Amino acid sequence: MTRILIVEDDIDIRGLLARGLEAEGFDVGTASNVEDALKGARDATPGAVLLDVGLPDGSGHDVCRSLREGGFSGPILFLSARDEIRDRAEGLALGADDYIVKPFEFEELVARLRTHLMRRQQAEAPRSRLTAGRLIFDLDTRLVTCGEASARLTPREAELLAMLMERLGKPVSRAEIFDHLWASQGGLSLNVVDVYIGYLRSKMADFVRHGGPVLTTVRGKGFMLEPKGPDFRQ
Template sequence: MMNVLLVEDDADIGSMLSRGLKVEGFDVTTVERADQALDTARDINPCAVVLDMILPDGSGLDVCRALRETGYTGPILFVSAKDEVQDRVDGLTAGADDYIVKPFQFDELVARLRTHLLHRSGSSDEHERLIVGRLVLDHETRQAHYGTVHVRLTQREAELLALLMQSANHPVSRGEIFDRLWATQGGVSLNVVDVYVGYLRTKFADITRVGGPLIGTVRGRGFMLDMAGNRSGR
């Protein structure tokens, strides 16, 4: 079981996050102070750290920098009520992989956490396969397999499917998809996400028909690869 170090001094938020992460299959160690965070990280070597920005005895920024200075290479995700652009810049500059503003959707936190862990494991390597349940994505051939059904994808369709698979059963927002796949490409609008989701749904029709996952729309939250294949949202 993957161990997450949760650094949060608000008892209610800490309890909620701890319970939720445990339901999602993580082992969780919770501390409230900066000095405890560093000592505990050395003891348990967590797979990831979820870190508040403001702590009773210091700044989460200092904890993040100290973790990186000790050689810690796992994902660090800030969860903070500080919502200014400079706060996010400071967090990412300190060595964090992500910055989530309170209040937030728990499912989004889990999806981002899993995505960073998968990236660390190298599962997105183009010569490897990404496997979620019976669905297999071969990065080298750009083919998706579900049982005996095979679907050939374009490079960008394969990248989109990989992103959805990495967050399976959890919605990924249009903005996050755009930032991950198109942000560096000039002259492209957010609508491109909907266009490519449409392409992927068309190619997934045969897979969905035999009981495989479908690509659903979660109103107000984005798109999701539903592994149960039973959601009506489109």
């Protein structure tokens, strides 16, 4: 069970978040100030931290800085009423993974939290290659090959292909792809998913005739890497 440390001085918000996350299956710890937050992180290392910026004995920025300098590698998500671009930029520059402006929808917070946890787990997993039949994807070089055909992907194209390969034969929605790859970046819409799907399709166009899977659109459900042909082996 993943432990989430909530650092929030507003008792009502802190309680709502704690109860909500516990209902979602998380183990929850709480703190209302900088001192207790750092102590809580030392006593029971959390999997992620939800961090208010304004705290009675300092700033959430102090907590974020101390955690990163101390080697904490889990996701840190700022929760703040400060919505200026410079506030977001400062928080991200300190090493936070996301910056969510209050008020926010709890469902969106949980979706972003799960996305960051999944991405961190994937980044730490000891893997260097994914396969889907004859399709071979080298994660280190971002080179994808299928028979005699090959293509080198950009970092974001590579993340998209890895997500689809890990869900081989199952549709992945636009919203899920967007949350996984672009939710933490402001100013983007769901259309960016279609753009990158187009890039990926173009680079993988020759793979089908070499026995590779097909990147298909599943109406009403999203996109899927679909195994095709009698010689396909997962």
